[in-house]
Every structure is written in C-alpha cells, then in structure tokens.
Amino acid sequence: MTFTYQRSYRGPLKAAVLDWAGTVMDHGCRAPAAVFQAVFEARGITVSEAQAREPMGRPKWDHIYAVGTNPDVNALWKAKFGKDFEATDADEVYKDFVPHQISIIADYCDMIPGTVDAVHALRAMGMKIGSCTGYTPDIMEACRKAAKTAGYVPDAIFCAGDTPKGRPGPALLLANMIELDVYPPQAVVKIGDTVADVEEGLNAGAWTIAVAARGNEVGLSREAFEAMEATQRQALIDTASEKLSKAGAHYVVDSIADVPAVVEEINARLSYGGHP
Structure with a gap:
C-alpha cells in the first residue's frame, strides 16, 4: 500500500x-526575581536581574540551581567559598527563598x-x-x-x-x-x-x-x-x-x-x- x-x-x-x-x-x-536576587545577595553574591530572570518559570529549587550554576554567578560563588555551586548549596538557598517569598508575595498579587x-x-x-x-x-x-x-x-x-x-x-x-x-x-x-x-x-x-x-x-x-x-x-x-x-x-x-x-x-x- x-x-x-x-x-x-x-x-x-x-x-x-x-x-x-x-x-x-x-x-x-x-516578586520572584526580587527574592532570587535577595537570597544570593545575603550570601555576598550579586546576581543581576537578567541572571535572576533567565530560568523563570521553572520550579523554584530548579531555578535557584540554574542561577547558581550560571557560569558568571558560579565564578563569584567559587571565588567566595572556594568551590563550585552545588545541589547542597541550592538546598540552603531554597530554605531562605521560601519564607522570604511568602513574606512579600501579597504585595505582588x-x-x-x-x-x-x-x-x-x-x-x-x-x-x-x-x-x-x-x-x-x-x-x-x-x-x-x-x-x-x-x-x-x-x-x-x-x-x-x-x-x-x-x-x-x-x-x-x-x-x-x-x-x-x-x-x-x-x-x-x-x-x-x-x-x-x-x-x-x-x-x-x-x-x-x-x-x-x-x-x-x-x-x-x-x-x-x-x-x-x-x-x-x-x-x-x-x-x-x-x-x-x-x-x-x-x-x-x-x-x-x-x-x-x-x-x-x-x-x-x-x-x-x-x-x-
């Protein structure tokens, strides 16, 4: 046929x-862009708004990991902490992210x-x-x-x-x-x-x-x-x-x-x- x-x-x-x-x-x-920048800044790592926004739409842990492993951000992380940004680092940043996001989310509704x-x-x-x-x-x-x-x-x-x-x-x-x-x-x-x-x-x-x-x-x-x-x-x-x-x-x-x-x-x- x-x-x-x-x-x-x-x-x-x-x-x-x-x-x-x-x-x-x-x-x-x-709302999320501001908090992503804030939780990295709290660790002495400056993340630009563009870097914070690039992975937007993903689950927030995944987003944090993507920001942290961005080559430029990772270089800053390595210079400060002596190692690459890893999943365990994303875990710690995420623990700060969630309560911070909850605290401000009502202002962005x-x-x-x-x-x-x-x-x-x-x-x-x-x-x-x-x-x-x-x-x-x-x-x-x-x-x-x-x-x-x-x-x-x-x-x-x-x-x-x-x-x-x-x-x-x-x-x-x-x-x-x-x-x-x-x-x-x-x-x-x-x-x-x-x-x-x-x-x-x-x-x-x-x-x-x-x-x-x-x-x-x-x-x-x-x-x-x-x-x-x-x-x-x-x-x-x-x-x-x-x-x-x-x-x-x-x-x-x-x-x-x-x-x-x-x-x-x-x-x-x-x-x-x-x-x-």
Whole structure:
C-alpha cells in the first residue's frame, strides 16, 4: 500500500492552562526575581536581574540551581567559598527563598489588565481553565485569595512539587488535563510568559501562546511599563517577542487580553486539520 492514514482531531480547544506570575497577576513577574536576587545577595553574591530572570518559570529549587550554576554567578560563588555551586548549596538557598517569598508575595498579587475578561471569554467558548506555577502551594495561598477576590478562579491549580518534575517538562500541564478530563493534547493551549512555559506546552504536544509585554521578559511593573516612552516600550516588547518566538511559541501576543482572538484562530485551524 502506497499511503497510510492518520487520525486527525478536528474539534475546538477544550481547555486553556494558564501560568500565574507574569501571565495573570504580578505585572512583570517581579516578586520572584526580587527574592532570587535577595537570597544570593545575603550570601555576598550579586546576581543581576537578567541572571535572576533567565530560568523563570521553572520550579523554584530548579531555578535557584540554574542561577547558581550560571557560569558568571558560579565564578563569584567559587571565588567566595572556594568551590563550585552545588545541589547542597541550592538546598540552603531554597530554605531562605521560601519564607522570604511568602513574606512579600501579597504585595505582588495585582491582576494583569484583561485577565478576568479574557477568562470569561474563554469560558464562553466552552473551555475549561487550568493553571500551573513554579510556586509551591504555600506561596500560592495569597495568590489564590487575591485572584478569587478579583474574580479569577481556575478549575484546576497545580504547583511545584505536585508532580515529580516541573517545567520545562510536561507533567504539570498533563496533570491539568487529567484533572479537567480534557484530551487530546491538540485540544489544549498553554499560556505563559516564559521560555519554560513555552517548552512545557510543546513537550506536552499542546498549542502554546506566549505573552510578551506584561510578563517576565520585559519585567516591568504596570506603572513603569505604561509610563515608558512608546518607542522604548515597543523595543522591549519586540526583544521579548523574538525570544519567545524562537523558543517555539505558536503565537506571541502582548498580554492575556489578546488571547481570546488567538483561540478563535486556533479553532479555525483545528477545524480543517491543523495541529500544534
């Protein structure tokens, strides 16, 4: 036989799995970046904001290990402590990180403009709303409360530690699919603001939408972002968009407010056999 045939999903998207910090709240994903810098500074190691942000989206222990083993940071560590940064060092830094993050997280629970309206629009299209985060459940407690007050209550929430591995692996997204009883992966879209979010979605076989302007890659508070001169702001957005696009995102938008229109486009592609 010359040809073989493959089953093709032709239905609409059934679920969106949203990241938290930098995607639906904490404009610029500022809370974790500040704490990563602080816990290294407490040990006499200066970490730049760019170095602190580079692994954003991963579980926080993994993030700390990635920062510590960054060649430049590791060189500082070795000069001060006489050895390379190791997993046991990440353990100690992580012990400081968690209580510090919990102590300040309530100050960074501002909802990103358009979140609640976008989620309502997705629900109106018949979609379930899942979510996942690199935060631990205890860090997430304040985030959940603030989101509920603002009108955002996802159908599922999975945190770092809820699965054996976190991002960039697919486990957290797949856990959402199981909890929401949604399949196949082509019927799911992952929405986030980091390279790790994009990789998570791709590794799960889902669609990916990256948000560039109001998340980690630009890294500004809402006030600073909106006060910036337009051409300077656009230059930052363009740089962020290029990075997320090169990571493999199927779509890159400015913010979550732009997501419903993209979902409509994905649904059109699915209807004629398109796939991630």
